[in-house]
Amino acid sequence: MIRVALPYHLRRLADVGSEVTLNVAPPVTQRAVLDALEERYPMLRGTIRDHTSGKRRAFLRFFACEQDLSLDSPDTPLPEAVVSGAEPFCIIGAIAGG
Amino acid sequence: MSGVRVLVGTRKGAFILTSDGKREKWEVSGPHFGGWEIYHINGSPADPNRLYASQSSGWFGQIIQRSDDGGKTWEAVGNEFAYEGETGTHQWYDGTPHPWEFKRVWHFEPSLIDPDTVYAGVEDAALFKSTDGGKSWQELPGLRQHGSGPRWQPGAGGMCLHTIMLDPSNPERIYIAISAAGAFRSDDGGQTWKPINRGLKSEYIPDPDAEVGHCVHRIAMHPSRPNVLFMQKHWDIMRSDDAGDTWREVSGNLPTDFGFPIAVHAHEPETIYVVPIKSDSEHYPPEGKLRVYRSRSGGNEWEPLTNGLPQSNCYVNVLRDAMAVDSLDSGGIYFGTTGGQVYASADSGDHWTAIVRDLPPVVSVEVQTLP
Numbered sequence A: 001m002i003r004v005a006l007p008y009h010l011r012r013l014a015d016v017g018s019e020v021t022l023n024v025a026p027p028v029t030q031r032a033v034l035d036a037l038e039e040r041y042p043m044l045r046g047t048i049r050d051h052t053s054g055k056r057r058a059f060l061r062f063f064a065c066e067q068d069l070s071l072d073s074p075d076t077p078l079p080e081a082v083v084s085g086a087e088p089f090c091i092i093g094a095i096a097g098g
Numbered sequence B: 001m002s003g004v005r006v007l008v009g010t011r012k013g014a015f016i017l018t019s020d021g022k023r024e025k026w027e028v029s030g031p032h033f034g035g036w037e038i039y040h041i042n043g044s045p046a047d048p049n050r051l052y053a054s055q056s057s058g059w060f061g062q063i064i065q066r067s068d069d070g071g072k073t074w075e076a077v078g079n080e081f082a083y084e085g086e087t088g089t090h091q092w093y094d095g096t097p098h099p100w101e102f103k104r105v106w107h108f109e110p111s112l113i114d115p116d117t118v119y120a121g122v123e124d125a126a127l128f129k130s131t132d133g134g135k136s137w138q139e140l141p142g143l144r145q146h147g148s149g150p151r152w153q154p155g156a157g158g159m160c161l162h163t164i165m166l167d168p169s170n171p172e173r174i175y176i177a178i179s180a181a182g183a184f185r186s187d188d189g190g191q192t193w194k195p196i197n198r199g200l201k202s203e204y205i206p207d208p209d210a211e212v213g214h215c216v217h218r219i220a221m222h223p224s225r226p227n228v229l230f231m232q233k234h235w236d237i238m239r240s241d242d243a244g245d246t247w248r249e250v251s252g253n254l255p256t257d258f259g260f261p262i263a264v265h266a267h268e269p270e271t272i273y274v275v276p277i278k279s280d281s282e283h284y285p286p287e288g289k290l291r292v293y294r295s296r297s298g299g300n301e302w303e304p305l306t307n308g309l310p311q312s313n314c315y316v317n318v319l320r321d322a323m324a325v326d327s328l329d330s331g332g333i334y335f336g337t338t339g340g341q342v343y344a345s346a347d348s349g350d351h352w353t354a355i356v357r358d359l360p361p362v363v364s365v366e367v368q369t370l371p
Helices: A008-014 A030-040
Strands: A002-005 A019-022 A060-064 A089-093 B003-010 B013-020 B027-032 B037-043 B051-057 B061-067 B089-091 B097-099 B104-110 B118-123 B126-130 B160-166 B174-179 B182-186 B216-221 B229-233 B237-240 B262-264 B272-274 B292-295 B303-305 B323-325 B333-336 B342-345 B353-356 B362-370
Touching: A002 A030, A008 A089, A019 A030, B003 B051, B003 B333, B003 B342, B013 B037, B013 B353, B037 B362, B051 B104, B061 B104, B104 B160, B126 B160, B160 B216, B174 B216, B182 B216, B216 B262, B229 B262, B262 B323, B333 B362
Parallel strands: A002 A089, B037 B104, B323 B362
Antiparallel strands: A002 A019, A060 A089, B003 B013, B003 B037, B003 B362, B013 B027, B037 B051, B051 B061, B089 B097, B104 B118, B118 B126, B118 B160, B160 B174, B174 B182, B216 B229, B229 B237, B262 B272, B272 B292, B292 B303, B323 B333, B333 B342, B342 B353
């Protein structure tokens, strides 16, 4: 099971707790995790990745295992600790704005 | 007993204010969608319990919320706004070409007859339509592809399509306005459009009476006279008696003719309201006095309405979508400020009361008159 930690406003939008768990078939990548997340919670479509470009929204970052994975290719396999569920894949809102 | 429901969009959430027909005691519900910018909430004339809300944020983009029970519960519906065909460019602030990019929905205008049909005016300026209650959105591309698009430019708030008016006597006729492009009219249900800006003069564009490029802040009409339009422009109050084909200035004796909203009384088609603002760089009332100005002659002769409004040290603004009227027998007028107050008058503007006064900055106000 993949653990995904969502920022506060997306938790409220999807009506979930601080983490959601997803079944994601290998290879487990950013794209696969986000596809599974949006499939389970359709209201999140467009809020993490732009509808038109499919790219990460500018004021969001992806962290896991104390690393910033935001600039990795969406098809790069995620760290084993994320794949095993030992660590969450974290979607973080930038501190800018508000 | 009849009542009213005031739909308030703010920088940090939505609020719904309700009262009975006396409009003396108010219940405040909210914040709904706390922390998100709510540019607009509007209700269907065909089903007042059907509401559409534009929820957006710099982090997470655009969400569209729909309620089927008057705002008690909400459902996120479709939020994909894809421009049709070649997107092309408009002018950027510095005059260079800039590609069209969707940013947010500024305004919803639900159909007069079908709760599932709703128009959305967006930034960068375009008109979208849904016929399935907001689940999916299709652009009406004839507007953006009118041919003048490369000459459109953003106002300070962005290049927004902020006004949509449906002609109750002619289902094929739609008016829209864009800042800063001007006003446009369609006579074929939104397929094709013509600019309707003849008579406007704007010193901030190279050709002051150009076909497009005018910063129209808001247009209003009375449903009984859909050929008579009133406009608050960047500067100037304008009036058209021929469905926008020609305009004439009716600023008259206003202390300043800069401002954002303009509204028409529900029962008096020649009674109109504006909130004069000092200037385009000083977005607050002149002399620190918050005054609504009313004309009962369709313009030119204006009277200040001050009873109940702050008359000293008041430096708020009233944004373009933040004034609305109810249609109770004694006509009500409402407006919200960037200071978080929503003021209401139940007697056509003679007396005002703050029905709520410490909200986040108010972006939009709509009023539903309930049976």
